[in-house]
Amino acid sequence: MSFTDPRSGSHRARLSVLRLLIGSLLLTLLSRLAFVQLMDPNKPAQSAGATHLGSIVVPAPRGEIVDSRGRVLVGNKSTHVLTVDRSALDQQDDHGAAVLARLAPVLGMAAVDLRHEITPCGSKVPSPCWTGEPYQPVPVASDIDAGVVFAISEHAEDFPGVAIDAQTVLDYPGGTLAAHVLGYTGVVGADDQKANRALADADTIGRSGLEESYDSVLRGVDGEQKVQLDPRGEAVGTAAAVPAKQGDTLITSIDADVQALAEKSLREQIHASQLKGKPAPSGAAVVMDPHTGRVIAAAGYPTYDPSEFVGGISVADYHKLTAPGANDPLVGRAIAGAYAPGSTFKLISSSDDVMSGAVTTDGRYPCPGSLSVDGRTKTNYESESFGGPIDLTFALQVSCDTFFYAPAVAEWQADQARVDSGKKPLEQLQAMARAFGVAQFPGMDLPADEQATGSIGDRASRMAGWKANKADYCAAAKAGYPDVTDPTNRAYLTQLASENCTDGWRFFAGNNADTAIGQGDTTVSPLQLATAYSAMVNGGTLYQPTLGWGVADANGKIIRTITPKTVRTLPVTPSVLSKVANSLHFQNNHSVSGALAFDGSPIQTLISGKTGTAEVYGKQDTSWLASWGPVQPGQDASNAKFVVVGMIEQAGTGASAAAPMVRKIYEGLLGVNGAPVVAGSEPASTMPTVVAKSLSHQSKPSSSGSTAGTARATSASASASSGGGQAPPGSAAPLPDVLPTPSGTRRP
Template identity: 30%
Template sequence: MIDSVSDRRPPVSPQLAIRVAALGVVAFMLFAIIFFRLWYLQVLSGDQYLAQAQTNKVRVQPLPAPRGSIVDRNGDTIVGNESAIVVKIRPDSLPASEKKAAADYGDAVIARSQRPKGSQGAPIVIPEIPQDLAPRFRRLATTLAMPTRRIQEIVVRGLFLAGYAPITVREGVDESVQGYIAERQEEFPGVSVDRAFIRTYPGKELAAQILGTVGQVSQEQLDAKTFPGVTLGSIVGKTGIEREYDKYLRGRDGKERILVDAQGNPRGEGLRIEPKPGNDLQLTLDLGVQRTGQVSYASIAGSKPGAFVAMDPRNGDVIAMGSFPSFDPSLLAKPISQKQYDRIFNDGSTPQFNRATGANYATGSTFKPITALAGLEDGKISTTDTINDQGCLKIGVQERCNAKKAVFGPVDLRDAMKVSSDIYFYLLGQSTNTRDPDGGAIQRVARKFGFERQTGIDLPSESQGLVPDPTWRKKVGEDEKQCRRDKGIPQDASLATAGAGGCAISDGRQWSIGDNVSLSIGQGDLQATPLQMAVAYAGFAQSGRIPRPRLGRAVTDDRGALIQTLPASGGRSVKIDPEYRDAIMDGLHLAASAEGGTSTSVFDGWNQSRFPVFGKTGTAQVTTRVLDQSWYLAYSYDGPDKKRPIVVAVTVEDGGFGAETAAPIACQILKRWFATGGTAQRNNNRAAACAAGTDVSF
């Protein structure tokens, strides 16, 4: 049978058969190679690669972001940054013996701090280095050229304060040290050497209490979400401006993934996210005025504690603010020994305490404008009523006199303010006294002008102060009775006995006319801060406009471009009769310029026609101090258009009469302010050389 044509197929040529055979051989060889490689990796080298996988890990290394700089109103740097090499120890690398020693130390420190002052006993001693840790610390001490005991001190305190975060042992080491430790990680387990940014303070002690400090975020702050988005070990603002504006200054940390072996030695790098620098913050401060205030204070008041404030009364911009004694904040930007810390901060002077916003003082005669306005509004006096000041006055069984028993004769409101007649204001205190629970006219006007309330300045904390009244007097009497009951002190025991037992809150008496008389001249139980006094005088200067003080002015990026203007925080208005206000301001001007004025001698030769000074001295008697507390409040401006207005408050503990110490300091501050109207106008803007105190050059 013949085949169909369609079933016929072409024969396979010898060449095609050879090609197919060759491709088959190649495919077989490729599969053989792959199979052999898999067999080699899994069977012959499996244990080796398993070990490598187990000994290599990925470590996420934080890349700290530099905090933004802080500058003054003219762009001059107050706080900056510098890059430094720092040596740290990871807490998880320390033995249990060290952690237990740190915990015991912390418990002892806390227990000591809870005991009353005077009975706390000797400071708690840092425990000895555990034997299993001593060789490591000795090697590190030799490398860093520092005592082994110092390393132990830093580590124990670091574990106690923040046992979860890396402990900085030393900052600013040489690059050679960095390389030495990096090459010998097996000799320094848990030790890392990184670059970090450290805060720098070109002005050293300038505005130290205002600027505040930075440090690692605490576990309590993380738990409380005080700083949203912040991770373990981050640097945050702890106090002052650093704390208040932390969200602008902090920036955003970056991170880097690093492959390390079991000994922590780097084996490769991975993903890297660069840090984002924090924004810069511009303050309302003027560094020139700030420096003049601090230099003047130191040269005139010496080492006596106190404070000053200079403020624009129109908007509350703080031009300068100082507290004494001061300190160099750069000391706290790096590890500091307990001995060094105690020498600076635990000598009883509390230099970190901002006395401008937190110290409660009797104000002396600087309070008299409040008393005068209260008497006028209460109808007890008019602006022209006259009294005959004979130097002393008997109120009840107590005789009260002017300073040095000076006799001023017939005085009206303006004269009484000029010569600071206590008798005039004693009579106002007597006539405005009331048994109303909230007090009378003086208490009402004082609270209206901001006493017994926080000013609202953009700092983390400030004092509220006190305006005494019958309700307060009754409360402290009840508190004293309860204190004596709690401590087992007889109710009829003397105040000295109660004080020795931890009470003496009050002598238990009821409110009396004498309380109001003392209040009328800023004495007795009145408590106010220098900032509150500046705000009150700004209210008089602005005809009842009470400003809210502020320090933050604008936020810029690291190239200086404006990101956000921080608006003036506003204020509030109180009603003042223009006639009353003018009479009080006239009296304040006479006190600084007319013959017989309490501070006229300080401003001898001052250009009062262009830069009129409205000033009031204050001399507050303090039973616990040798000398009286010196006060001076001043308001001034440039020319009839009232350009560049300024209010200055100065107080010096144990400074004596207001005209002796506080007023010369205020004069120097005013002089500097009016000399900074621009380079071309500098000489023309000089008000005068201050007649008292040490002259400070521009």
């Protein structure tokens, strides 16, 4: 008996309906395709005349950077940029060969190189080549002179496809003024676009300094020029445009006049020290408002001109700035350099000694000419002795090293007893140093790699350093420095390497004694020292130093205020800080080291300060002065309006180099030889009025044979006509090792 599923008929019916539906759809599609391709009378005309839109980015002019009185530090200026439109050239019988042959000598370059510049990059097209859109006019020369503008404009018929555009570029009216804190810009690279998809090839991005840290504020919003393209991708006209919006204005705490004063004083003192036979290769000066943490000036020598980076620095010029013999002009010593502070560190030692109970502010303690520590003799400067016990005030004034050695050795001994009993050391001196900001990241509003953290020696850091460098120590001890010609120096280095090989992990009592006078493994930047002394002056508030003060929009309206943050309150009573500060007020009798440099100046008794003379192995001494003022005799140090720190490498004692430099800065601040460089001889307290911007935000051609838009773009080799390519994006010079080799047991 057979059985038939009654549902099979319904299945076949549904399949038949589905087949009919699919067939109808295919027939309709084929019929429409045949009509469009074979019978539509308008189709050929539509195909021939079809166009589509392309887009060219119109980069926004960057915002300005102004000083604390509203004066422009980084602004904008109009310049002429010459572009070549490949689309227009390709429409000519010779593909523009004659135009390029006429243009090349006007620009001082070869026609073949010019052709390379405007050829779109590809797998078979080596650099230099054009990285932008194929239909986009290619900039081949910027900041062109009037002669070239005239030659092209007056003979436009000879240069079809060539345009001269008025465009906005960065301008540095002060030249090298404040270069290290302002920074420089560069073109956008692939890595930048991966990190920020909103960036276009034609954009300019901050590469260092404030330009980098406030890039999102300064960059603005790009505009857009629509271009009509034919089926071949050639530009045949322009369409709607969206204008670019210029970036906001960054208001800084830098005072341009104080900055210029600091740079001039530093430069002149370095030259004066060199005339006295000192190497004095570099230096720095910092002027700070101790009551706010705002930096008023940060000078470094040597320096550079950031305008060299506008439009892309040539490879040759970049190599000059980064060559071994250039002395690292891109490094801002005031903030990125780290150096042994010498006796300027005694602010911290004094604070530790009093707060730990090792000394009292009115007690008297020994100051011998020398002291034996770890079997080695440590001496005062020139083995000075002052005939008996002295108090803290006098110890600071004459900078007696042995006065500060003794408490540091006692601290080490107490800590070693703790270690021997299985406990952790307190390391109070190191803790106090960190509280003042030593060996701590400053947190300034600059890129992190442009701020020195500094260092301080302790048991943990010594062990870590030994583990990392033991192999080098032992290898050096075994080799014996055969390249060192001086036998005494060679023997010393070999002994030092041998000690480091076996005992480099040990932190001795002598190391702690060295720390107490700012030697050994201790290093700070001039900025860190200025921040520490500012905390002393203001009664104990350690600020995170800042350069930015506010942001204003295109209408000059303040839209953001940048307020310095409090890092911590020092673990030191205001009375102790006041005692230390008031002990160092300059007097006519020269009892305070550094006062001698102010002889003959009417402001001598208005200034206070602590000199430092830091020994650096293999080099001459680093000269320091950390100072504050003006303070009338009898007034408390908290009345000081400024903290000024000066440092010159390999220039001798603090009193002989740094102090004369700082004197010049104060004489300008207080108006000794004319009007004070700042009104009222005090830092600005209110933000300035910012002038509203009135720049044109879209480039416009002044002479063109091109049919496409003429918005600015940036070629990978746009500056070739004035010297070659440019440094790779993000290729700011790496910070060199500017740390001096402190005295003490460490790697030679």
